[in-house]
Amino acid sequence: MQARLFGPGLPAAGQACEWQTDSGRIQWAGGETRLPSTGGALRSAGFDLAGLELSWADDAGRWALQVLAAADATTLRATPPAGWEEAFAQLAGTTRRHRKGRALGWSALALFLAAPLLLLAGFFAFSDGIAGWIAQRVPQAQEEALGEASFRAMQASLKLRDEGEAARAVREIGSRLTQGSAYRYRFHVVEDKAINAFAMPGGIVVVHSGLINATRTPEELAGVLAHEVQHIELRHSLKGLIKQAGLSAVWALATGDVGGALAGEAAQRMMSLSFSRDAEREADNAGFEALLRAGIDPAGMPAFFDTLAKQAGSAPELLSTHPASEARRDALAGRLSSVTNRRFEPLPYRPWPPAP
Ligand SMILES: [Zn+2]
Structure with missing residues (x-):
């Protein structure tokens, strides 16, 4: 699946890469690495935390792999990569507790995104409150x-x-x-x-x-x-x-x-x-x-x-x-x-x- 990799020698904004979830192989133009089967840290990522970020460290330094497409993240949650089962189970535990707030967050987001689109003038400036709400949710x-x-x-x-x-x-x-x-x-x-x-x-x-x-x-x-x-x-x-x-x-x-x-x-x-x-x-x-x-x-x-x-x-x-x-x-x-x-x-x- 498509992912973004952050790590030693990669651009600060991350590197687009292809991750073979079954073998763990992560490839991009000019390099490849592997997701460790020993597991690592896992957290929600991306806007409104619908995506996932898997991070780990090795001799070269710290790595983070982001999957921000919600559909891919759902697939991963259903079938965690080998060695990461425990991290996924833990995250699912914390996520369940927050689900209600999340659902509310999404409907609010839909409203916020829809409202400016209704302004035919194309005036897209956000109010302080909306911008602040979004800023607090950026990973x-x-x-x-x-x-x-x-x-x-x-x-x-x-x-x-x-x-x-x-x-x-x-x-x-x-x-x-x-x-x-x-x-x-x-x-x-x-x-x-x-x-x-x-x-x-x-x-x-x-x-x-x-x-x-x-x-x-x-x-x-x-x-x-x-x-x-x-x-x-x-x-x-x-x-x-x-x-x-x-x-x-x-x-x-x-x-x-x-x-x-x-x-x-x-x-x-x-x-x-x-x-x-x-x-x-x-x-x-x-x-x-x-x-x-x-x-x-x-x-x-x-x-x-x-x-x-x-x-x-x-x-x-x-x-x-x-x-x-x-x-x-x-x-x-x-x-x-x-x-x-x-x-x-x-x-x-x-x-x-x-x-x-
Ligand atoms: Zn100042």
Whole structure:
């Protein structure tokens, strides 16, 4: 049956492959492997979890095989591959408990998909609520594949500056802020004077050199990173993309084909994706907590708003995509006044900002 394989040496968005379920052989143009008969992990996958993902590890690394066509998934559930019987039985146990909710989910989905089609104007933008509902149901592997594919699509137009002190500081601070996350984060620095940073679904954070140069302390940079990371953790970036791309996003995520048109669209929109006031407040609050957990002085978070206010000229890009700066600064300053009893080790990067 048709499947999509993720693993060492394969494209981040996965590799289309043919899986012979009886022999376990998995073949694609340029390679083949085998489903281990010793079993592995199994979970529901794909849009509304109608598909299946089988994953295992070997000497080469971690592999995941996705079967997203509902009919194929049903066939597999009826006749699990050799050695995977127990995993399927376990999943069936958890699925049965959720079946009622699932059925409701599908009828709601049918309604959501049908409603915009009725609009003859072809206006497919989703409301916040619908986009959020969908975003919460996208499997993490799909989300990561989408982020990776859209980063690749935009990479040619980015001047990556991943060497040097600034990039090292971004990576180190970023890794402290994302300890224990389910996502595997990557932090990139891009040479660009515009004061901006953005977060892509699945764990990619991009920071402009202009933003780093505008910060007065590494703690201010940490504040921005903490905020951006939460847009990923809380799936705001994914939700924003679904909201803007509408049905084409749902279609791509449902079929697993995130490497194509959707990635291209994401690449174009990602830098200018703007968030709601609620999303901003959530990202500030969760980011503030992340700074505390990482032992980084959260004073840099409200302080950076003052730094931005002193910037000459028009408002930086960062404030147009992450709005409501005054209310946010005041709320953060309020939170800060409740942690006056804590002492924080200053971040070690001096002088700041680092030389390019
Ligand atoms: Zn934001």
